[in-house]
Amino acid sequence: xxxxxxxxxxxxxxxxxxxxxxxxxxxxxxxxxxxxxxxxxxxxxxxxxxxxxxxxxxxxxxxxxxxxxxxxxxxxxxxxxxxxxxxxxxxxxxxxxxxxxxxxxxxxxxxxxxxxxxxxxxxxxxxxxxxxxxxxxxxxxxxxxxxxxxxxxxxxxxxxxxxxxxxxxxxxxxxxxxxxxxxxxxxxxxxxxxxxxxxxxxxxxxxxxxxxxxxxxxxxxxxxxxxxxxxxxxxxxxxxxxxxxxxx
Amino acid sequence: xxxxxxxxxxxxxxxxxxxxxxxxxxxxxxxxxxxxxxxxxxxxxxxxxxxxxxxxxxxxxxxxxxxxxxxxxxxxxxxxxxxxxxxxxxxxxxxxxxxxxxxxxxxxxxxxxxxxxxxxxxxxxxxxxxxxxxxxxxxxxxxxxxxxxxxxxxxxxxxxxxxxxxxxxxxxxxxxxxxxxxxxxxxxxxxxxxxxxxxxxxxxxxxxx
Numbered sequence: 001x002x003x004x005x006x007x008x009x010x011x012x013x014x015x016x017x018x019x020x021x022x023x024x025x026x027x028x029x030x031x032x033x034x035x036x037x038x039x040x041x042x043x044x045x046x047x048x049x050x051x052x053x054x055x056x057x058x059x060x061x062x063x064x065x066x067x068x069x070x071x072x073x074x075x076x077x078x079x080x081x082x083x084x085x086x087x088x089x090x091x092x093x094x095x096x097x098x099x100x101x102x103x104x105x106x107x108x109x110x111x112x113x114x115x116x117x118x119x120x121x122x123x124x125x126x127x128x129x130x131x132x133x134x135x136x137x138x139x140x141x142x143x144x145x146x147x148x149x150x151x152x153x154x155x156x157x158x159x160x161x162x163x164x165x166x167x168x169x170x171x172x173x174x175x176x177x178x179x180x181x182x183x184x185x186x187x188x189x190x191x192x193x194x195x196x197x198x199x200x201x202x203x204x205x206x207x208x209x210x211x212x213x214x215x216x217x218x219x220x221x222x223x224x225x226x227x228x229x230x231x232x233x234x235x236x237x238x239x240x241x242x243x244x245x246x247x248x
Numbered sequence: 249x250x251x252x253x254x255x256x257x258x259x260x261x262x263x264x265x266x267x268x269x270x271x272x273x274x275x276x277x278x279x280x281x282x283x284x285x286x287x288x289x290x291x292x293x294x295x296x297x298x299x300x301x302x303x304x305x306x307x308x309x310x311x312x313x314x315x316x317x318x319x320x321x322x323x324x325x326x327x328x329x330x331x332x333x334x335x336x337x338x339x340x341x342x343x344x345x346x347x348x349x350x351x352x353x354x355x356x357x358x359x360x361x362x363x364x365x366x367x368x369x370x371x372x373x374x375x376x377x378x379x380x381x382x383x384x385x386x387x388x389x390x391x392x393x394x395x396x397x398x399x400x401x402x403x404x405x406x407x408x409x410x411x412x413x414x415x416x417x418x419x420x421x422x423x424x425x426x427x428x429x430x431x432x433x434x435x436x437x438x439x440x441x442x443x444x445x446x447x448x449x450x451x452x453x454x455x456x457x
Contacts, residue, residue, distance in 0.1 A: 053365050076367045084365035090358045094380045094455040103366055103376075138456050152366075162365075 002032045002192045004066030004159040006052055011061035013047060013216075021047045022058065022216045029209075031159075034186055034193040036203035036224075038238065039213035045196045048213070049162050052194065053082045065160060080104060083153030083161040083191070087168045089145040091137040097123070097148050098133040104156035122151035125189075127181055143174035150182070154189065161191040167202070179205055200227075200242040212238060256430050260415070264434050267411035270329065270404060271397045271438075274336030278393060282341050283386070286348025287374065296349060303342040311403045314338065319407060332401070332409035339400050340393035347389025351382030383453040391446035398439040402431065412438075 006029040013022040022044045029035045037045040050056040051063045054075050063070040070078060091100050099106070101122050102115035110118075120130055126147040137145055146166060153161060166182075167175045183206055186193060197203050203210045204224050212220035212235055219234040228239060253260075289296040309317075314335045318324050324331045355378050363373045379386075405413030415431030418424075 055361065055364060076369060078367075079365055080367035082365070084362065086358060086362065088358065090362040092359060092362075092377060093457045107367055107372060136456070 002159045002190055004192055005029060005031045005064075006160060006192055006194065007064040007067075008048070008051070009062045009064065011048070011051060011058045011063060013044075013051070013056060014059045020216055022051075025061070025216075025218055027211060027218060027221065029192055029194060031192050032190040033208040034195060034206055035209045035211055036207035037194060037196045037211050037213060038198065038200065038203050040198060043213040044216040045213050046164055047216075049164055049194055049196050052160065052162055053079050053084055080108065080156055081158050081160065083156070083158040085146075085149050085153045085161070085163040085166045087165040088142075089137070089149035091145055091148055091152075093137050095136075096133065097135050097137070097140070100137070100148060101133075101151045101155050103152060108156070118155055119151075122155050123148075125154065125185065126151045141174075142170055143178060146170065146178060147181070150185075154191075159192060161186075161193040163193065163195040165196055165198075168197075175202075182206060200238060204228075252426060252430070256415070256427075260412075260430055260434055263410060263412050263414055263431070264438070267398070267401055267413075267435065267438065270332055270336065270401045270409065270411050271394065271442075274333045274340055274397050274401075275390070275394055277333065278337045278340035278344055278397075279390065281337070282344030282389075282393075283348055286345045286386075287352065289345070289349045290352045290378075291370075300342075300346060300349070303345050306338040307342045309338075311335065311339070311400045312406060315403065315407045328404070328407050328409040331407060332404035332411075335404070336397050336400060340397050343389040343392040343396065344386075345389075347392075348382070348386050351385030351389075352378045354385065355381045381455055384450050384455070387446060387450040387453055391443060391450060394442045394446060395439050398435060398442060402435050 008025045008027045011022055011025040012020065014020045025048060027035075037048060039045045047056055051058050052065060052070065054070050057071065065073075065078065065082070091097075092103070095103075098116060098119045101119040105115045105118055116133075119133060123130060123132055128144060128147050128151070132140070132144070132148075137148070140148065150166070167178050170178060179202060186206070195203075195206060204227060207224050210220070210222055210224055210227050211218055212232075214234060220230065220232045222230055222232065222235065227235060230236065230239075285299070289299055315331065318331050318335055321331075324334055359377060359381070360373070363377045368376065401411050402413035402416055404411050405417050412431040412435040416428050416435075419427030419429075419431065
């Protein structure tokens with residue numbers, strides 16, 4: 001189980017020209033739990049996620065991983081301890097699945113045999129057959145590619161897992177399969193996980209806590225089971241928008 | 249025809265060899281300058297505009313004029329072949345530089361993101377991700393540069409650097425079309441061969457997505 005937490009302390013981020021993408025965000029993700037960052041496009045959820053592995057440097061405030069200030073940590077070491085999954089998987093098209101999955105180990109100079117063994121183990125973990133290892137990304141379906149993306153993120157056994165709309169590009173059936181697989185997997189491996197999504201159902205299915213962002217601010221921070229009954233105005237609006245077509 | 253070949257065959261062979269040598273040396277140096285400089289420009293993008301502009305201007309100088317302009321330069325002017333190679337480098341530089349720069353910048357930003365997030369250092373990212381993905385674009389630049397060099401190298405004969413241009417210039421001076429063709433046909437074949445071989449390599453390096 002993961003022991004590292006992720007904490008945002010009054011994090012703000014302003015881009016050149018003065019537009020503020022994040023305003024005074026304070027939030028703690030408990031070790032081994034999953035928090036969903038929910039919100040419409042442009043609400044700042046991806047930007048917030050990317051401050052954790054220092055792809056974005058906040059203008060003010062601090063981001064702490066395992067109590068360590070991200071801006072004061074060696075960025076290479078920091079990133080090697082954090083898994084990162086993006087939409088459309090971001091697999092390297094010129095590398096085999098095995099090499100993609102084992103990249104984190106390749107970078108830390110592990111021997112080939114160890115990398116191959118680890119890649120095989122990871123493919124099994126995300127429910128892919130072993131013979132996938134020698135194939136290339138273009139030979140896989142979208143869902144399979146996304147599984148490989150997840151396997152790659154988990155290969156170095158990171159404490160923290162960041163996921164940015166991981167299933168956004170998938171059809172509903174594949175998406176549901178992936179959500180089931182991920183939930184099951186997270187329960188087994190227990191990472192401190194932040195997942196960005198605009199899909200309320202996905203957030204409720206996968207996360208322990210749901211944080212709603214609006215224009216760079218946190219407008220709701222609730223345990224997943226409180227979301228539907230919440231009196232929080234912003235959250236009620238989000239829930240209502242999701243259930244427009246439903247019987248509710 | 250056989251009498252012609254008998255008479256000029258060995259000359260054609262020698263001059264083809266000279267031509268190849270001029271082109272190959274120029275391409276070697278142009279690559280040694282152009283590839284690292286192109287990579288550097290992707291890291292220092294403020295420099296890209298002025299540097300590419302200079303390379304662009306070099307490219308537009310008529311080759312005969314460039315050879316003439318370089319003639320009085322000390323060291324270069326001492327040896328015709330040396331001067332020719334320097335001028336050829338000037339022409340080869342732009343396609344190499346431009347394609348290296350554009351090829352690396354055309355790599356999907358999401359892949360750069362992932363590379364960084366995996367904890368790749370700058371050089372690792374370059375070698376493992378950027379160069380392999382830009383390889384076919386870079387090679388296309390090398391191909392354009394080579395074909396240009398083979399063509400421009402014929403003019404090098406005007407300053408006595410040798411190469412197949414020698415036959416062409418002699419043919420023109422003596423109004424002997426056969427002699428012009430004896431220089432022009434092998435030069436064209438060289439260009440076609442270089443184009444074909446590098447084109448094949450370019451296809452092989454293309455990454456399927």
